[in-house]
Amino acid sequence: MLETFLEFEFLRNTFYTGLLIGLIAPLLGTFIVVRRLSLIADGLSHVTLSGIAFGLFLEKKIALLAISPYYAGIGFSIIGAMIIEYLRSIYQSFQEIAIPIILSVGVGLSVIFISLADGFNTDLYAYLFGSVAAVSRHDLYFILGITLFIVAAVFFFYKELFAVSFDEEYAKVAGIHAKYVHLLFILLTALTISASIRIVGVLLVSALMTLPVASSIRVAKSFKQAIFYSIIFGEISVIAGLISGYYFEIPPGGTIVVSLAIILGITLLFKSRKS
Amino acid sequence: MNAKNGGIGMDSTAPVLSVNQLDYKYEQQNVLEGVTFSIQKGSFAGLVGPNGSGKTTLIQLILGLLRLQEGNIELFGTPIQKFKNWNKISFVSQKANTFNRGFPATVYEVVAMGLTGNIGYFRFFNRLHKKQIYQAIENVGMSDYVHRNIGDLSGGQQQRVFIARSLVSQPELLILDEPTVGVDTENVERFYKMLARLNKQEGITLLLVSHDIGTITSYVTDLLCLNKTIHYHGNPSEFYQKSDEEISKFYGHSMHAISHDH
Ligand SMILES: Nc1ncnc2c1ncn2[C@@H]1O[C@H](COP(=O)(O)OP(=O)(O)OP(=O)(O)O)[C@@H](O)[C@H]1O
Ligand SMILES: [Mg+2]
Numbered sequence: 001m002l003e004t005f006l007e008f009e010f011l012r013n014t015f016y017t018g019l020l021i022g023l024i025a026p027l028l029g030t031f032i033v034v035r036r037l038s039l040i041a042d043g044l045s046h047v048t049l050s051g052i053a054f055g056l057f058l059e060k061k062i063a064l065l066a067i068s069p070y071y072a073g074i075g076f077s078i079i080g081a082m083i084i085e086y087l088r089s090i091y092q093s094f095q096e097i098a099i100p101i102i103l104s105v106g107v108g109l110s111v112i113f114i115s116l117a118d119g120f121n122t123d124l125y126a127y128l129f130g131s132v133a134a135v136s137r138h139d140l141y142f143i144l145g146i147t148l149f150i151v152a153a154v155f156f157f158y159k160e161l162f163a164v165s166f167d168e169e170y171a172k173v174a175g176i177h178a179k180y181v182h183l184l185f186i187l188l189t190a191l192t193i194s195a196s197i198r199i200v201g202v203l204l205v206s207a208l209m210t211l212p213v214a215s216s217i218r219v220a221k222s223f224k225q226a227i228f229y230s231i232i233f234g235e236i237s238v239i240a241g242l243i244s245g246y247y248f249e250i251p252p253g254g255t256i257v258v259s260l261a262i263i264l265g266i267t268l269l270f271k272s273r274k275s
Numbered sequence: 276m277n278a279k280n281g282g283i284g285m286d287s288t289a290p291v292l293s294v295n296q297l298d299y300k301y302e303q304q305n306v307l308e309g310v311t312f313s314i315q316k317g318s319f320a321g322l323v324g325p326n327g328s329g330k331t332t333l334i335q336l337i338l339g340l341l342r343l344q345e346g347n348i349e350l351f352g353t354p355i356q357k358f359k360n361w362n363k364i365s366f367v368s369q370k371a372n373t374f375n376r377g378f379p380a381t382v383y384e385v386v387a388m389g390l391t392g393n394i395g396y397f398r399f400f401n402r403l404h405k406k407q408i409y410q411a412i413e414n415v416g417m418s419d420y421v422h423r424n425i426g427d428l429s430g431g432q433q434q435r436v437f438i439a440r441s442l443v444s445q446p447e448l449l450i451l452d453e454p455t456v457g458v459d460t461e462n463v464e465r466f467y468k469m470l471a472r473l474n475k476q477e478g479i480t481l482l483l484v485s486h487d488i489g490t491i492t493s494y495v496t497d498l499l500c501l502n503k504t505i506h507y508h509g510n511p512s513e514f515y516q517k518s519d520e521e522i523s524k525f526y527g528h529s530m531h532a533i534s535h536d537h
Binding site: 034036156157159160162163166167169170171172173174175176216217220221222223224225226 | 338339340359361362364365366368370374375377378379380381383384385387388389391392393394396397399400422423424440444
């Protein structure tokens with residue numbers, strides 16, 4: 001089955017892109033889950049959707065093809081990330097309020113741009129639920145670039161990211177610039193989300209960031225192990241999900257999430273540790 | 276004054292910490308008023324005061340976690356605004372044991388975090404750092420738990436891990452904000468003995484916050500009583516020669532009630 005998959009170039013591109021996001025989504029997801037910010041992925045993915053809708057609107061109405069909907073999505077996601085950080089610094093004592101604000105504004109803007117662009121079309125369906133057929137060679141290289149950037153950033157700032165995630169106050173006293181580490185973290189998250197949407201879609205991208213982590217923290221002893229297992233679980237689900245999605249002609253977002261849920265079920269059954 | 280060179284050639288005779296005419300208010304409420312004191316190198320200072328007397332606020336100002344409003348603070352002779360050597364100072368928070376217990380981190384990883392600031396950006400842990408981490412874990416008697424998950428330990432064991440985290444960077448000043456909350460009495464005594472040993476043998480200057488005045492007076496060299504302002508600063512034994520009335524004036528109620536209410 002894998003051979004048929006790799007036979008056609010566009011499927012090969014999809015497959016490699018899937019492997020890349022199966023790496024970065026759980027990698028960033030581990031930091032998100034331990035910081036109890038799981039909903040941030042949902043907030044940002046809906047902001048990305050509004051960017052995509054904006055891009056589709058431009059494409060349709062003004063025929064301004066210079067911005068593809070996908071890049072508009074990345075731009076909106078990065079702006080959304082910075083607004084979340086800004087709101088978090090204002091609402092210090094209830095920081096999670098930033099997430100519903102950004103999520104609802106994202107959905108609101110999406111609705112406006114979608115109706116301005118005269119409603120749903122098949123493109124939008126692919127953005128919502130993911131698609132096996134949507135990846136060009138150019139997109140693959142672009143996502144490869146994003147992946148290399150994210151992996152390098154996490155590698156070089158690993159100890160700072162860990163310190164700020166575990167104990168922000170202590171990290172500040174130790175002289176770490178927590179504010180900039182947060183900003184880096186949220187920008188990496190925004191990039192991860194906009195890269196992952198290609199395959200899993202807006203509605204299910206947060207699942208690829210959080211479900212593998214929910215499984216891995218049940219079996220991992222250390223933080224590094226938690227990252228390692230989440231990536232393994234992420235990759236297994238992406239591969240299984242892409243192949244079965246293609247085979248049954250289902251958007252891969254759905255099959256990947258079901259694979260993730262099966263893995264979670266297995267870890268819940270075999271390992272009963274407090275979470 | 277040597278503030279210009281960023282505190283590199285610091286005055287070795289300057290107090291480790293000096294606080295001058297510090298005022299602080301949250302919105303309308305004055306929490307600190309005219310707080311002035313200094314702590315000399317090598318002392319073991321105990322800061323006591325009832326709940327809400329401003330102890331944590333004062334510590335957060337000293338650590339740069341809150342912005343100064345009125346007054347000034349000098350660390351190792353350098354005004355806090357210009358102070359850069361944060362690796363000389365370490366801290367155990369009052370909230371240390373309220374962290375997310377599900378966090379998948381081992382004792383080793385938590386203690387290693389204490390070196391993050393010392394190592395600096397774009398640098399990595401080396402073999403020497405690893406040795407220091409194991410040593411710090413051994414010093415608090417947690418060697419058998421190096422690769423255990425921090426969330427699986429008892430409250431007292433977690434507290435020891437947090438002490439190891441703050442000692443691994445070999446600080447000159449260690450600030451502890453009520454570190455014995457949730458630790459049973461027997462372990463509290465052991466804990467204070469360990470602090471006294473660090474102070475005598477390693478020469479670490481300590482500032483210990485507590486409202487348990489009864490226990491700490493037998494360990495500390497300096498006693499500071501805070502309730503909005505410093506009401507007493509000096510030798511703990513002289514403190515007891517003050518009359519009960521005088522003591523209850525700044526405590527608001529009898530001291531004995533305080534040492535028994537928990
Ligand atoms: N973030 C805050 N916003 C507003 N008021 C605060 C804040 N933190 C503390 N306060 C108030 O400032 C006063 C001093 O609080 P602080 O935490 O410094 O006391 P404390 O001496 O550490 O008390 P405890 O022994 O309970 O730890 C209290 O009356 C408290 O209500
Ligand atoms: Mg306090």
